[in-house]
Amino acid sequence: xxxxxxxxxxxxxxxxxxxxxxxxxxxxxxxxxxxxxxxxxxxxxxxxxxxxxxxxxxxxxxxxxxxxxxxxxxxxxxxxxxxxxxxxxxxxxxxxxxxxxxxxxxxxxxxxxxxxxxxxxxxxxxxxxxxxxxxxxxxxxxxxxxxxxxxxxxxxxxxxxxxxxxxxxxxxxxxxxxxxxxxxxxxxxxxxxxxxxxxxxxxxxxxxxxxxxxxxxxxxxxxxxxxxxxxxxxxxxxxxxxxxxxxxxxxxxxxxxxxxxxxxxxxxxxxxxxxxxxxxxxxxxxxxxxxxxxxxxxxxxxxxxxxxxxxxxxxxxxxxxxxxxxxxxxxxxxxxxxxxxxxxxxxxxxxxxxxxxxxxxxxxxxxxxxxxxxxxxxxxxxxxxxxxxxxxxxxxxxxxxxxxxxxxxxxxxxxxxxxxxxxxxxxxxxxxxxxxxxxxxxxxxxxxxxxxxxxxxxxxxxxxxxxxxxxxxxxxxxxxxxxxxxxxxxxxxxxxxxxxxxxxxxxxxxxxxxxxxxxxxxxxxxxxxxxxxxxxxxxxxxxxxxxxxxxxxxxxxxxxxxxxxxxxxxxxxxxxxxxxxxxxxxxxxxxxxxxxxxxxx
Amino acid sequence: xxxxxxxxxxxxxxxxxxxxxxxxxxxxxxxxxxxxxxxxxxxxxxxxxxxxxxxxxxxxxxxxxxxxxxxxxxxxxxxxxxxxxxxxxxxxxxxxxxxxxxxxxxxxxxxxxxxxxxxxxxxxxxxxxxxxxxxxxxxxxxxxxxxxxxxxxxxxxxxxxxxxxxxxxxxxxxxxxxxxxxxxxxxxxxxxxxxxxxxxxxxxxxxxxxxxxxxxxxxxxxxxxxxxxxxxxxxxxxxxxxxxxxxxxxxxxxxxxxxxxxxxxxxxxxxxxxxxxxxxxxxxxxxxxxxxxxxxxxxxxxxxxxxxxxxxxxxxxxxxxxxxxxxxxxxxxxxxxxxxxxxxxxxxxxxxxxxxxxxxxxxxxxxxxxxxxxxxxx
Numbered sequence: 015x016x017x018x019x020x021x022x023x024x025x026x027x028x029x030x031x032x033x034x035x036x037x038x039x040x041x042x043x044x045x046x047x048x049x050x051x052x053x054x055x056x057x058x059x060x061x062x063x064x065x066x067x068x069x070x071x072x073x074x075x076x077x078x079x080x081x082x083x084x085x086x087x088x089x090x091x092x093x094x095x096x097x098x099x100x101x102x103x104x105x106x107x108x109x110x111x112x113x114x115x116x117x118x119x120x121x122x123x124x125x126x127x128x129x130x131x132x133x134x135x136x137x138x139x140x141x142x143x144x145x146x147x148x149x150x151x152x153x154x155x156x157x158x159x160x161x162x163x164x165x166x167x168x169x170x171x172x173x174x175x176x177x178x179x180x181x182x183x184x185x186x187x188x189x190x191x192x193x194x195x196x197x198x199x200x201x202x203x204x205x206x207x208x209x210x211x212x213x214x215x216x217x218x219x220x221x222x223x224x225x226x227x228x229x230x231x232x233x234x235x236x237x238x239x240x241x242x243x244x245x246x247x248x249x250x251x252x253x254x255x256x257x258x259x260x261x262x263x264x265x266x267x268x269x270x271x272x273x274x275x276x277x278x279x280x281x282x283x284x285x286x287x288x289x290x291x292x293x294x295x296x297x298x299x300x301x302x303x304x305x306x307x308x309x310x311x312x313x314x315x316x317x318x319x320x321x322x323x324x325x326x327x328x329x330x331x332x333x334x335x336x337x338x339x340x341x342x343x344x345x346x347x348x349x350x351x352x353x354x355x356x357x358x359x360x361x362x363x364x365x366x367x368x369x370x371x372x373x374x375x376x377x378x379x380x381x382x383x384x385x386x387x388x389x390x391x392x393x394x395x396x397x398x399x400x401x402x403x404x405x406x407x408x409x410x411x412x413x414x415x416x417x418x419x420x421x422x423x424x425x426x427x428x429x430x431x432x433x434x435x436x437x438x439x440x441x442x443x444x445x446x447x448x449x450x451x452x453x454x455x456x457x458x459x460x461x462x463x464x465x466x467x468x469x470x471x472x473x474x475x476x477x478x479x480x481x482x483x484x485x486x487x488x489x490x491x492x493x494x495x496x497x498x499x500x501x502x503x504x505x506x507x508x509x510x511x512x513x514x515x516x517x518x519x520x521x522x523x524x525x526x527x528x529x530x531x532x533x534x535x536x537x538x539x540x541x542x543x544x545x546x547x548x549x550x551x552x553x554x555x556x557x558x559x560x561x562x563x564x565x566x567x568x569x570x571x572x573x574x575x576x577x578x579x580x581x582x583x584x585x586x587x588x589x590x591x592x593x594x595x596x597x598x599x600x601x602x603x604x605x606x607x608x609x610x611x612x613x614x615x
Numbered sequence: 616x617x618x619x620x621x622x623x624x625x626x627x628x629x630x631x632x633x634x635x636x637x638x639x640x641x642x643x644x645x646x647x648x649x650x651x652x653x654x655x656x657x658x659x660x661x662x663x664x665x666x667x668x669x670x671x672x673x674x675x676x677x678x679x680x681x682x683x684x685x686x687x688x689x690x691x692x693x694x695x696x697x698x699x700x701x702x703x704x705x706x707x708x709x710x711x712x713x714x715x716x717x718x719x720x721x722x723x724x725x726x727x728x729x730x731x732x733x734x735x736x737x738x739x740x741x742x743x744x745x746x747x748x749x750x751x752x753x754x755x756x757x758x759x760x761x762x763x764x765x766x767x768x769x770x771x772x773x774x775x776x777x778x779x780x781x782x783x784x785x786x787x788x789x790x791x792x793x794x795x796x797x798x799x800x801x802x803x804x805x806x807x808x809x810x811x812x813x814x815x816x817x818x819x820x821x822x823x824x825x826x827x828x829x830x831x832x833x834x835x836x837x838x839x840x841x842x843x844x845x846x847x848x849x850x851x852x853x854x855x856x857x858x859x860x861x862x863x864x865x866x867x868x869x870x871x872x873x874x875x876x877x878x879x880x881x882x883x884x885x886x887x888x889x890x891x892x893x894x895x896x897x898x899x900x901x902x903x904x905x906x907x908x909x910x911x912x913x914x915x916x917x918x919x920x921x922x923x924x925x926x927x928x929x930x931x932x933x934x935x936x937x938x939x940x941x942x943x944x945x946x947x948x949x950x951x952x953x954x955x956x957x958x959x960x961x962x963x964x965x966x967x968x969x970x971x972x973x974x975x976x977x978x979x980x981x982x983x984x985x986x987x988x989x990x991x992x993x
Contacts, residue, residue, distance in 0.1 A: 203684050204717035206704040209734035209782065215705075218730075222721055349706075351698045354686050 035447045037437035041497065044434060045457060049494050052471035053463070057282070059474070060275030072276035082260065086280060089257045092171075092246070093239035096178040097186075100235050101228055103179065103370050104186035108227070109220075110367040111187070112194035123191075128375035130184040131602055133555045135575045136591040138248050140377045141177050142168065142583065143384055143392060145249070150380060150394045173249035182239060183374060186231040193227030212359060213336025217329050233292050237285050241464030244557060248579055257281050258466040265562065271474055278467040285464065378595060385588035392583055403589040413574060413590065420554055420571035423485055427492040427553035428546045434493070435500025435545060440534075442501070443508040454501075461498045465558040468494060473562035483568040491559035496549035503548065507541025547605045551598070632659040634696070635785050635818045636681065641690030642842075643676050650676040652842040653690065658786065658820060663812055665821040667829040668839035669865070674822045677839075678788050681820060682711050695785045705734070710779030712789040716771045718763035724750075724774055725759040731782040749777040752811070769800050776811065789821045793828065805831055826866055830854070838862055856898055860986055863910040870916065870955050872909040873988065876901050883985040885909050889951035893927055895983030906988035915982035916957035918945070918974055925977025931955070933972045943967055947976055 063069040076082045107126060111119050129137055144150045145167035152164035167173055197220060205215035243258035250256075257277060264274045349355060380394070388398030407413050441447060442454060460468060472491045473482070481487035511534070519529035535542070557572040564573050571590070578587055636658035643651040651673040658664050666674035679685035681692060683704035692700045699707045710731075718727050725746055732742045750756045753773040763771055772792060779787050792808075793801045809832050812819055823829050829836050830850040837847040838861075845865075846858045857863035860871060874887035883897040885907055893909045901907060919925060931949035938961060945957045945968055957976060961967075968974060 198715065198717065200713045200715060200717040201719060203682075203704070204711065204713055205719075205730070206684070207682050207709060207711040208731035208778065209705045210730070211703070211705050211734075214734060219719060349701070349703060351700055351702045352691075354701050355703070 035441050038441040041434040041438040048490050052475040056275045056471040059272050072273050076276050085257050085260050093236050096239045097232050097236045099179045100182040100186040104183045106367045107370050108187045108190035111191050125371050125375045126187050127184050132378045133594050137378050140381050143380050169251040174246050174254045177245035177249040182235045186235050189231035190227035194224050197223045211337040214333035217333035274470050381588045381591040385592040387585050403585040406586045407589045416569045416571045416574040423488045424550045424554040426489045428550040431493045431496040431500045431549035432546045435497045436504050439501050439504035443505050458498045460494050469558045469562050487563050492553035496552040499548035500545035503545040504541045507538045543608050635660050637693035639691040641687045644688045649842050654844050661816045663819045663834045665829040665833040665836045667836050672839040673842040674839050678822050683707050708785040710784040710787045712775045712792045714791045716775040728778045728781050745781050749781045753777045768796050786818045860908050868913050870911045876903050876905045876907045885985050891951040894980050895985045897985040908986050908988045911983045913956045913958035915978045919977045926980040928977040930975050933968045933970050936967050
């Protein structure tokens with residue numbers, strides 16, 4: 015977002031405006047103190063030596079040591095492949111969702127978002143169960159005689175890809191869906207009546223109009239994938255070490271802040287570069303998801319125009335090729351004017367998308383049978399049946415303490431983020447304030463900034479403030495991560511809220527506070543619940559912040575799981591994972607019911 | 616206004632003009648819900664036929680079946696002499712103008728119009744000529760390089776029509792094409808479409824829920840209700856010779872009097888409430904004793920002056936008189952207890968009747984129609 019735009023859209027400054035906007039200040043101060051300041055500090059730190067002099071030594075070190083450059087290369091490589099695969103596999107799913115009836119779409123959306131809700135560690139652990147040398151997949155392949163010896167599916171590139179694509183695809187699907195939902199269904203119908211066969215109608219019209227969604231999905235997935243460390247740590251081998259892992263070890267093992275800062279800058283620069291290229295190529299307007307904006311070549315980037323001619327030709331070629339294939343099929347099964355047509359393409363789409371959705375939501379479920387094993391190892395099928403691992407969990411002071419801590423932190427985070435975020439959202443939607451776009455960008459920045467950088471920065475800050483290992487430290491960090499979700503959800507709900515209801519309340523004698531409490535808040539309850547839910551889950555699932563800020567007796571649940579996953583994979587993890595799965599599912603179902611009731615009421 | 620155009624078009628539709636579209640017993644059921652019961656009619660070359668009806672009457676379903684975008688549950692669709700019931704939309708010879716025009720937002724006007732020609736693999740030079748030709752027809756040659764959203768609603772409407780005309784389909788289907796325009800623009804576009812239809816002898820199947828639009832534009836109107844065709848005929852036939860009470864009620868305003876038939880024949884006699892006798896034309900076979908309805912248009916009801924007579928006469932008190940400009944509307948409660956509405960041109964020199972005033976009203980035999988009261992069997 016360029017400054018010129020922000021200033022152009024800013025309404026004139028007025029003294030009263032500054033005062034009236036007070037509800038936004040707590041969040042603003044919070045973000046400045048615990049996000050902007052620490053991140054700036056850690057970046058600054060990378061540029062000065064211990065004596066306080068300016069130095070580029072850290073960068074020279076990073077740039078001249080092959081292992082760091084290699085890691086950066088691997089990080090990019092993994093992110094690129096993840097992006098391509100997530101879009102390729104996500105497109106049919108998004109298309110199916112976009113072209114289904116509302117009811118079907120809502121149900122399928124819940125399934126697609128399953129991995130998003132399921133704890134990161136749980137699903138990665140599930141993949142370890144599935145992909146291991148004696149895992150479910152190999153067990154099945156060998157016993158069916160498809161392969162002679164177990165395949166290497168884990169601790170290599172394949173494992174990382176499976177895990178990453180599984181994690182990122184929901185994001186890709188949702189980004190593409192938001193654009194597809196806005197494509198007028200009549201356009202494809204019109205193309206058909208104008209003489210286009212299915213192929214040309216799909217590629218030239220539907221696919222062409224869905225491209226902004228693909229671009230947005232690509233950017234989101236790529237940027238998020240750059241910062242990953244859980245999946246490559248647990249499912250990858252030495253060859254798949256990503257930059258976040260290096261940052262972690264530099265901080266944890268070498269305690270070298272300055273160098274970690276330099277690596278963070280490199281990661282940040284990489285992200286920024288991608289954003290920049292994206293803007294040049296496609297224009298940022300595509301991110302808002304409006305199909306119209308992108309359709310207009312004049313508004314988009316320089317390269318987009320140059321490449322568009324070639325792109326249009328490619329799309330046309332794809333259209334004709336698909337139709338050629340369709341025509342070939344028709345020579346085998348000629349269509350008849352007196353018999354209803356079968357929707358073959360729809361059937362194929364249903365099967366393909368169905369398989370992909372199964373890939374998204376089934377794997378996590380494999381932790382359940384494994385947790386009831388009577389054996390001492392993770393194995394499938396599990397040996398016998400017992401509850402011993404649940405007993406281990408409930409009788410272990412470490413696990414119980416970590417669980418309690420996670421709940422306390424998540425509840426507090428949910429509360430703080432909802433209060434701060436809602437207050438800010440109300441101001442952002444209802445008042446004309448200065449630098450509105452800049453403020454929104456700032457508040458939402460933690461969403462796109464690699465989490466690892468925030469974590470390292472907070473660790474450094476906390477070390478100075480003695481917040482390491484405290485509940486407060488965790489809540490602060492998690493609130494920074496969670497508040498963007500609250501702001502987005504509440505803003506979305508407020509935009510559809512009819513402000514005249516408040517005006518009516520005022521004329522009927524309600525004070526501003528009474529109107530807010532009795533009229534506005536009850537009506538936007540759904541948004542508040544959703545925001546709280548997002549915040550709770552974000553905190554409950556977070557490992558990145560907890561990785562640095564906690565340890566030993568101050569561990570959270572994810573932190574405790576992480577330790578076990580790295581050191582000694584055992585069935586207790588399966589029991590914990592099952593409990594988390596059950597809890598999170600129940601939590602979401604409950605929240606969904608509450609939300610629906612709030613919307614209906 | 617539209618008279619010359621429709622006159623020219625009517626000349627083209629002779630009984631021996633080739634049938635362009637034939638709908639035979641076409642029905643559609645979604646799950647257990649019947650959207651279209653059973654429709655049959657023929658559309659001849661150069662004809663402008665409108666499917667008119669309230670929402671949910673099945674008119675759009677029928678149009679979509681003709682377009683090939685919905686597959687019928689039963690019946691047959693013949694286009695230009697070929698069976699096309701289940702033919703793919705791209706293989707049937709139709710053009711569709713959608714309600715929101717469905718212009719491709721990412722393509723310029725030129726490319727939008729060229730689209731059907733490209734799909735037909737027409738050489739590039741001919742495409743350019745054809746696009747220029749239809750842009751001239753719709754009088755928008757200067758917008759070729761623009762994008763659809765840079766055009767006004769009326770312009771988009773014309774481009775949508777041009778995109779259909781460019782490849783000369785047998786029939787052009789229009790699904791409430793003027794629904795999104797404001798009243799004034801709608802009136803103008805009605806004339807424009809009508810004129811294009813007449814000049815280029817296009818065969819049009821048109822869908823609307825606006826009865827004035829249907830009356831103004833169509834050679835024939837097919838009035839639909841609850842998935843069934845109520846009546847099909849010229850606008851005048853539907854207005855003056857409705858075949859069911861629904862038709863009489865849906866088109867324009869009408870006074871509807873319940874009663875039983877006393878005497879059948881070309882001029883029927885109906886005995887209404889409290890002995891009110893009504894003599895009117897009938898076009899149906901009705902037996903004496905049957906329950907019937909007499910339909911009289913308010914504009915046919917006259918206030919009789921001293922000494923004036925009419926075929927049907929009744930007396931009553933004025934309940935209300937409303938002046939709405941050019942016309943005045945008077946409600947009269949007859950001594951038989953029935954309320955009759957009358958509509959007359961306002962005359963500045965004549966004072967409006969006042970509520971409570973005793974008046975005599977009357978109308979002629981030719982201005983009333985007697986219909987069977989029961990809805991036709993479904």
